[in-house]
Amino acid sequence: MKPRSPGAALVVAAVSLALTLLSCGKAAESGGSSGSDGSTPGGTKDGVTIGLLLPDSHTARWEAFDRPLIEQKIRELCRECKLEYANAQGDVAAQQQQVDTMITKKVDVMILDPVDYKALRSSVKQADAADIAVVSYDRLAEGPVSAYVSFDGDRVGELQANALLEAMGDKADGGRIVMMNGDPTDPNAAWFREGALSRLKGKVKIGKEYDTPRWSPENAHINMSGAISALGADSIDGVYSANDALASGIVSSLKAGNVKPLPPITGQDAELNGVQRIVEGEQSMSVYKPFKPQAEAAAAMAVALGRGEPLDAVTEQSIDTSSARDVPAVLLRPVELTVDNIKETVVKDGMYTIDQICTPKYLSACERAGLVT
Template identity: 55%
Template sequence: MSRTLRSAIALAGAAALSLGAVSVSGAAQPGAGSDARQDVRIGLLLPESKTTRYEKFDRPYIEAKIKELAPGAQIDYYNAAESATTQQQQVNTALAKGDKVLILDAVDAKSIQSSVQKARDAGVKVVAYDRLAQGPVDAYVSYDNRKVGELQGQALLDALGDKAGTGEIVMHNGSPTDPNAAEFKAGAHSVLDGKVKIGKEYDTPNWDPNNANQQMSGAISALGKDKIVGVYSANDGLAAGIATALKAAGMNVPLTGQDAQLDAIQRILAGTQTITVEKPYKPEADIAATMAVDLAEGKELPASLVPTTVTSGSGQKVPANLLTPVVVDKTNIKDTVVKDGLYTVDEICTPTYAAACEEAGLK
């Protein structure tokens, strides 16, 4: 090969290398944000799986939105299976893995406080999801939980009509470790107190339907089935256990719920549950995911994302977004849970409920 040819090849190679460097540099410039998004690592910690919403809706919605906003994000998922101790250990694992933000739905809002503080000390942000954990939380998204209780109480009162003053109701308020349960309870009492007589009132640890079933059976035995005119249930999981106890006693009285579970919608059609309260999961999940990605990228949360503040049980003021719940009854199933994409008519209207669906106009 001649010296002239070798020189030409060398010059061409140098030019190619120079162009390659420009190309990489050019890709890296817009990629400063892109690289940051690839570094996004988020821990998603949900409390349990007995309530169907968490695995069926919350988790996939949150994960999908994170991936939409930050396609290269790493998501570490944990479910505490109703154990506060397990959730504390999971927070430790998430911190050890290098998660930059935790989306945390606390099993026990009080006991998780030390873990939230540990995250803060490690420079990790915490988004409280659905339940407001105590400690230095950076942001919170949920529904107006007191309003949920008010809607449930008013729906029960409306269903009782003239019977409100003639008998007693039984109240099932949910898990004492869930701060939302206290809000539901307060909202319901604000409507019901002075208008109905409360014969029995229960907390139900871990939102366990089996416990609710046993509590309702005990209330029927203690009060007498002819004395009970209605039942307040804080969610649909409890309502499932309660409805079974009522059926076993040959009773069918107004019964509330919450979460718009599929079985609750079917009970409403069948007439064994009066209402549920829908808290559309996707808007809540999308907001939590957006908060988490913004915080992971070091951004300040805009006022549109956190339009209000709430005070946690430990006294912290937390930027928050509280969404509006809606009552679902037999008349508006199509315009709520079907329209919102929770369930299709085919999922609701199995052969067992076909006649009830036709009567309700679900086709």
């Protein structure tokens, strides 16, 4: 994957401008309230139909943030648009069937987050043969996709590795870590790993390294228990965890193994329980990827493609894939999340409230962190 970009900050601004222009272009249209499927009662019969296919519900963000944000922005940009939704629950075969169903329903565009980017190649080709544009969302599917929206995966891994080294202190010089990577069927997992290793190589020793199918906390727990048995509880100076779901399994395993104090542990996605672990001191950091600009960029691309409009107004970026060159893309910049910037990031952006983070269990930790007084 070779991104070509005018700069992440400019991309955010460009996407915001594009959304404003798209919204203004439809301001004169009338429409009723949205139906439960995201469609608009009384909308035009020949309106654009957009299929949204998400990979699972194991990772909290998909149902809690991505889906409602995408649906909301599509309704704002295109009142006559109809939405079709499906979640594969981590099952490749189920998602392939869901794509087939979308093709049968003759949707105009699909926003697809593939469970397995390689296995969905044939499905993407079938959609293309049916003249259905595919916006690859968060994970880049193989095949003739029309557009791609995600975050800079190299930068995600770099942020995680830099934070881990800083938290390890003196042990960052020759210390031993465990690497808990994500699902090997997710191309982002390899992208994160590559970015992390660019900072970790030559500085720390990797005692054990694991891939974690389905991004499963249970698998992470099992893997971490194996690492403790193989390396010894006192010989793990840090843990690279590719996301917060894996970090939850890692922490539970370390606690079950009576490892004290917990070594520094990274994360990603700013899940609520991940933020709470950061406040508690059980997780060093997470990577916050503001879902709203990502979701809104995907919605803008889908609406434009459904109307047969060019994507120039949405993005000036492009990437080269194994299947195509110059695929229009939006690659956003992730943000390191620590106990020191919770208010300025996830709280300020409306992702969580202080009350949601600082439940009675975490109240004293929140007081120490200055989140409540």
